[in-house]
Amino acid sequence: RVLCAGHVNWDVTLIVDRLPAPDGEVKIERRHQAGGGSAANVAAVLAGLGADAALFGSVGDDEPGVLAGRELSAAGVRTHLVETDGETAVKYLVVDADGEVMVLSGEGANEAFTPEDLPREALAADTDLLHLTNQPPAVAAALAERGREAGATVSFAPGRQFAERDFSATLALADVVFCNRREAAALIDEDEDGNTAYGALREDATLVVTHGAAGSEVHDRATGRTVTHDGFDADAVDTTGAGDAFAAGFLAARLDGADVDRSLAVANACGAFAAGEVGARVELTWDRIETTLDG
Numbered sequence: 091r092v093l094c095a096g097h098v099n100w101d102v103t104l105i106v107d108r109l110p111a112p113d114g115e116v117k118i119e120r121r122h123q124a125g126g127g128s129a130a131n132v133a134a135v136l137a138g139l140g141a142d143a144a145l146f147g148s149v150g151d152d153e154p155g156v157l158a159g160r161e162l163s164a165a166g167v168r169t170h171l172v173e174t175d176g177e178t179a180v181k182y183l184v185v186d187a188d189g190e191v192m193v194l195s196g197e198g199a200n201e202a203f204t205p206e207d208l209p210r211e212a213l214a215a216d217t218d219l220l221h222l223t224n225q226p227p228a229v230a231a232a233l234a235e236r237g238r239e240a241g242a243t244v245s246f247a248p249g250r251q252f253a254e255r256d257f258s259a260t261l262a263l264a265d266v267v268f269c270n271r272r273e274a275a276a277l278i279d280e281d282e283d284g285n286t287a288y289g290a291l292r293e294d295a296t297l298v299v300t301h302g303a304a305g306s307e308v309h310d311r312a313t314g315r316t317v318t319h320d321g322f323d324a325d326a327v328d329t330t331g332a333g334d335a336f337a338a339g340f341l342a343a344r345l346d347g348a349d350v351d352r353s354l355a356v357a358n359a360c361g362a363f364a365a366g367e368v369g370a371r372v373e374l375t376w377d378r379i380e381t382t383l384d385g
């Protein structure tokens with residue numbers, strides 16, 4: 091049983107041949123609308139891989155919110171969505187023929203929930219894993235604390251805001267931390283007192299760093315062991331959501347009892363599939379993954 095907490099979006103992806111220059115205009119070749127948001131993406135992929143996945147997040151009282159919730163339910167995700175007065179977060183993504191992406195983000199209702207909004211039964215004693223993404227630091231830390239109290243493994247993907255905000259309290263509670271290369275650089279940046287975010291990590295934490303098309307690595311702090319994977323070739327169409335699919339694959343494999351080496355391979359296969367399709371979500375099955383791993 092897994093609970094993901096964080097962003098729920100409605101993504102409108104516009105496919106163009108080339109991104110417009112300032113003052114320029116380009117033709118939209120194709121328009122694709124679907125659910126997005128990092129926590130929702132991870133929950134949807136986990137459910138597709140057979141996990142009992144739930145999502146905690148917030149949406150507005152509007153059509154994108156209804157669509158996002160409906161899509162998650164259809165994917166088999168149990169939803170705990172707090173409905174607020176504001177608007178559901180809508181993202182506009184412009185993707186060119188090389189897979190280059192430009193994103194316009196609506197503020198939306200994503201930060202409207204508080205840890206107190208989480209229903210008690212959503213994080214019960216049978217929750218194996220709590221996956222946190224994109225919350226403000228205080229909210230992430232409060233949820234991580236509740237996760238640990240419930241006896242769940244806590245995984246944390248801080249996302250873009252990692253470099254700008256202080257997540258040390260959550261890092262000190264997380265068993266698994268996911269970063270891309272840019273975010274990993276923020277781990278070693280020193281503050282005025284010479285402290286680093288890396289120093290806030292638990293002694294037994296597992297740090298997973300993704301390197302886009304070049305694959306990824308896992309560093310096990312307890313043993314000092316590092317495992318790397320070169321990734322799989324993908325005809326990259328739109329890399330939106332690759333990191334989320336990657337995290338979902340890693341967590342699904344770990345929950346299944348796989349070792350770190352296999353989990354990392356599964357994660358890279360999931361990331362490559364997501365990069366090869368338009369939109370943030372990708373329908374993955376173990377069959378598809380096994381074929382890639384065997385190939």
Ligand code: ADP
Pocket residue numbers: 269270271299300301302303304305306321322323324325326329330331332333334336357358359360361362365
């Ligand atoms: P994020 O989307 O969070 O920035 P990355 O771009 O590092 O994360 O991608 C996450 C993972 O997805 C990578 O480690 C890799 O496994 C896979 N991936 C991403 N882009 C590609 C690509 N162009 N080709 C193959 N795999 C990719």
